Amino acid sequence: MTSNVGIQIPSRLPLLLTHEGVLLPGSTMRISVDTPRNMHLVRSRLLKGTSLKSTIIGVIPNTRDPEHDTDDLPTLHSIGTAGMAVQVVGSNWPKPHYTLLITGVCRFRVSGLLKERPFPLAEVEQLDKLEQYTTPATEGVTAEDGELGELSQRFYQAAVQLVGMLDMSVPVVAKLKRLLDSLPRETLPDVVASMIRTSNKEKLQVLDAVSLEERFRKTLPMLTRQIEGLKLLQKTRKPRLDDDKRVLSVRKSGGFPGRQFSLEDEGEDEDGDDTAALERKVHGANMPEAAFRVCLKELKRLKKMPQSMPEYALTRNYLDLMVELPWSKSTKDCLDIRAARILLDNDHYAMDKLKRRVLEYLAVRQLKTSLKGPILCFVGPPGVGKTSVGRSIARTLGREFHRIALGGVCDQSDIRGHRRTYVGSMPGRIINGLKTVGVNNPVFLLDEVDKLGKSLQGDPAAALLEVLDPEQNHSFTDHYLNVAFDLSQVLFIATANTTATIPPALLDRMEVLQVPGYTQEEKVEIAHRHLIPNQLEQHGLTPQQLQIPQDTTQDVITRYTREAGVRSLERKIGAICRAVAVKVAEGQKVTKPEASAPEGPVQEQGDMAAPPEMPIVIDHIALKDILGPPLFEMEVSERLTLPGVALGLAWTPLGGEIMFVEASRMEGEGQLTLTGQLGDVMKESAHLAISWLRANAKNYQLTNMVGAPDPMEGTDIHLHFPAGAVTKDGPSAGVTIVTCLASLFSGRLVRSDVAMTGEITLRGLVLPVGGIKDKVLAAHRAGVKRVILPKRNEKDLEELPANVRAELDFVTAANLDDVLNAAFDGGFPATTSAHTHPQLISKL
Numbered sequence: 001m002t003s004n005v006g007i008q009i010p011s012r013l014p015l016l017l018t019h020e021g022v023l024l025p026g027s028t029m030r031i032s033v034d035t036p037r038n039m040h041l042v043r044s045r046l047l048k049g050t051s052l053k054s055t056i057i058g059v060i061p062n063t064r065d066p067e068h069d070t071d072d073l074p075t076l077h078s079i080g081t082a083g084m085a086v087q088v089v090g091s092n093w094p095k096p097h098y099t100l101l102i103t104g105v106c107r108f109r110v111s112g113l114l115k116e117r118p119f120p121l122a123e124v125e126q127l128d129k130l131e132q133y134t135t136p137a138t139e140g141v142t143a144e145d146g147e148l149g150e151l152s153q154r155f156y157q158a159a160v161q162l163v164g165m166l167d168m169s170v171p172v173v174a175k176l177k178r179l180l181d182s183l184p185r186e187t188l189p190d191v192v193a194s195m196i197r198t199s200n201k202e203k204l205q206v207l208d209a210v211s212l213e214e215r216f217r218k219t220l221p222m223l224t225r226q227i228e229g230l231k232l233l234q235k236t237r238k239p240r241l242d243d244d245k246r247v248l249s250v251r252k253s254g255g256f257p258g259r260q261f262s263l264e265d266e267g268e269d270e271d272g273d274d275t276a277a278l279e280r281k282v283h284g285a286n287m288p289e290a291a292f293r294v295c296l297k298e299l300k301r302l303k304k305m306p307q308s309m310p311e312y313a314l315t316r317n318y319l320d321l322m323v324e325l326p327w328s329k330s331t332k333d334c335l336d337i338r339a340a341r342i343l344l345d346n347d348h349y350a351m352d353k354l355k356r357r358v359l360e361y362l363a364v365r366q367l368k369t370s371l372k373g374p375i376l377c378f379v380g381p382p383g384v385g386k387t388s389v390g391r392s393i394a395r396t397l398g399r400e401f402h403r404i405a406l407g408g409v410c411d412q413s414d415i416r417g418h419r420r421t422y423v424g425s426m427p428g429r430i431i432n433g434l435k436t437v438g439v440n441n442p443v444f445l446l447d448e449v450d451k452l453g454k455s456l457q458g459d460p461a462a463a464l465l466e467v468l469d470p471e472q473n474h475s476f477t478d479h480y481l482n483v484a485f486d487l488s489q490v491l492f493i494a495t496a497n498t499t500a501t502i503p504p505a506l507l508d509r510m511e512v513l514q515v516p517g518y519t520q521e522e523k524v525e526i527a528h529r530h531l532i533p534n535q536l537e538q539h540g541l542t543p544q545q546l547q548i549p550q551d552t553t554q555d556v557i558t559r560y561t562r563e564a565g566v567r568s569l570e571r572k573i574g575a576i577c578r579a580v581a582v583k584v585a586e587g588q589k590v591t592k593p594e595a596s597a598p599e600g601p602v603q604e605q606g607d608m609a610a611p612p613e614m615p616i617v618i619d620h621i622a623l624k625d626i627l628g629p630p631l632f633e634m635e636v637s638e639r640l641t642l643p644g645v646a647l648g649l650a651w652t653p654l655g656g657e658i659m660f661v662e663a664s665r666m667e668g669e670g671q672l673t674l675t676g677q678l679g680d681v682m683k684e685s686a687h688l689a690i691s692w693l694r695a696n697a698k699n700y701q702l703t704n705m706v707g708a709p710d711p712m713e714g715t716d717i718h719l720h721f722p723a724g725a726v727t728k729d730g731p732s733a734g735v736t737i738v739t740c741l742a743s744l745f746s747g748r749l750v751r752s753d754v755a756m757t758g759e760i761t762l763r764g765l766v767l768p769v770g771g772i773k774d775k776v777l778a779a780h781r782a783g784v785k786r787v788i789l790p791k792r793n794e795k796d797l798e799e800l801p802a803n804v805r806a807e808l809d810f811v812t813a814a815n816l817d818d819v820l821n822a823a824f825d826g827g828f829p830a831t832t833s834a835h836t837h838p839q840l841i842s843k844l
Helices: 036-046 130-134 147-165 171-182 185-195 200-208 212-236 241-247 272-284 289-304 310-324 337-347 352-367 386-397 429-437 460-467 504-508 520-538 550-559 567-596 601-608 620-627 680-695 734-746 772-781 791-799 802-807 816-823
Strands: 012-018 028-033 056-061 079-091 097-115 121-126 375-379 401-405 443-447 491-496 511-514 645-652 655-667 672-675 715-720 754-756 786-790 809-813
Touching (some): 012 036, 028 036, 036 056, 036 079, 036 097, 056 097, 079 121, 147 171, 147 185, 147 212, 185 200, 185 212, 200 212, 289 310, 375 386, 386 491, 401 429, 520 567, 550 620, 645 734, 645 772, 655 734, 655 772, 680 734, 734 754, 734 816, 754 816, 772 791, 772 802, 786 816
Parallel strands (some): 375 511, 443 491, 645 754, 754 786
Antiparallel strands (some): 028 097, 079 097, 097 121
């Protein structure tokens, strides 16, 4: 309690009118000042004053409705409180205003208003004697006889009773008890009325009670009401700390203007029960010794910290995360290999290599229980089921599944988390994922790992090195946790469309499993096993309403989609389902009025809208009506009707593609023109092809336009690779360019059912290339019958499905002679000198 000894209020006081409550002598409250009169008062009186008396102003409750307030000075309440401005804080947001911290000194009566502008100034009469605040508690009214002494004693006993019913560990309760023991009895009504929960109207009545006896009479019922309410609360349920918080309120010195604060706002209360519960959780988390020591240290700091400190919330959040992490919680793996094989086969068709790897892991887990989780990387074109097979693997193993999308992530803090020194710090996605699943051996799917970015915030691919290294991830350290966490039991599965954009160090830590595109037969099976039933269910249809024969599915695959996966196929099936859903819905709508429809024209319309016969079978005609004209024609022979055209095979991250190479010649100066957005490697392949053909022109009887032996003499060559908007590069088009130019120079047509791939050398050798499976599947989709491959790629044919190998004729070529003989009908004969080599005779 602030002592006011020696302070005598002036006879003229500036008046501050406020809507925010009633200031009583002995209490402290915050008042927000934003009206013009009050702003002038603060600037001219409080901010410019230098004496102690300049800090004393009169605070009068404004009884006018705030919603109907005007610039005119309202009728002044006759009684006010002289207050000392302890603190003045200015702010410009959301609008210019001041916040005053004012302590009530004594009551005054307004004798007359001296002026209204720029702020009210009034002649006042002091009502309370300040000396009464220094009278010892044992003197004064307690020693007097009569009604006032009895009221004072009853009030004091009621206040002591209230304090006795509350928890003394609460700071506000302890403060009230100290005030009861130290303050004079005359001041108790004002002090207690300002601390217990009362309305502004009741406080205004206390303020207007000038005589001490009347003041006791007004305040005693309020105090009794609080006691009765607390007794009733204690009867209905077990007393808790929350009950005390409902009874008392204080005007906190650091709070918002005029707001009544409960005990939580004091910032001095440490919730012992909550901290004890957190400590029990720390002991029961079964965390490693190092993490346990860190938690105990943070818990010790937390107990010494008041809740008002910002670091309290940070430390509490850190401890909550530590106890929620699954340090020793894990799920038991389902090691039944037979059941796992059935589940994988039911979820996904084909993908034999992926299924075999999962079954191998289960088999080893049966033999050795402490096996580290493998780190797999599924690489393949979009839409082949890399993400869904990861979810299926988790279900097969009986583990929790969590997907982390890494596409576009360019901040290493997404992986490792932020240090706790930063504002808004939080753990990385790995630790957050473990907290979400609640076990330490889930299946983590790191989706699109090939699309990680890099920025000023660090390289997330480098941060993943620790996560995906089996020799390091048993002690993965997140920046937020700052203690090691064991990730060795987590099964990491990464997905990517290509390995070209994955850093070599990261790729070296993963076991790469190629997931090729599907063949047409596999797509048909997938459509009828999974896609069609799923789309029927999503569109509210049944197999009794819609049937899609296999021939129609084959037609959709070959003529309306050209992709390695099945996403476009699923969308086309969805379009068919929507079209059928319209027919079914219209049929159901007209069946009801048909029975009661009158005869005449309306009846004829009902007959016209008769429901279709069920099931609706989609044939080729209906398919064209729904999906429109075919998007792709699989016959490539129509484009190979002139010399100088050949069909090559290319690999893209989206799967294999067929690629035409076209050449033409005209009179010129022997220049070579290349178009089609070609990379440097492909341009060099074209120059290699020209050089080899010019060197072997006589052997193959290749001539220029006028029959000269040099094909380039007086001739310009233009090579074009269609789809000019698509960037192309790579060495595998070498054999296609040679075949195209050989066709142009010889005037012979290349076989219309042949596609080829392979790198060439200046000596005419054919070198191996990559992506054979995807390229062969693309040729199979395009209706090609013969595929020319490098001799050293013969081993890659084992990965092809048996039906594809049976339907295609594979020619393996060691040199360009083999390529040309296989690419032309009747071969591409050369003179004898092309095949004769000088015979070496040993003279030893």
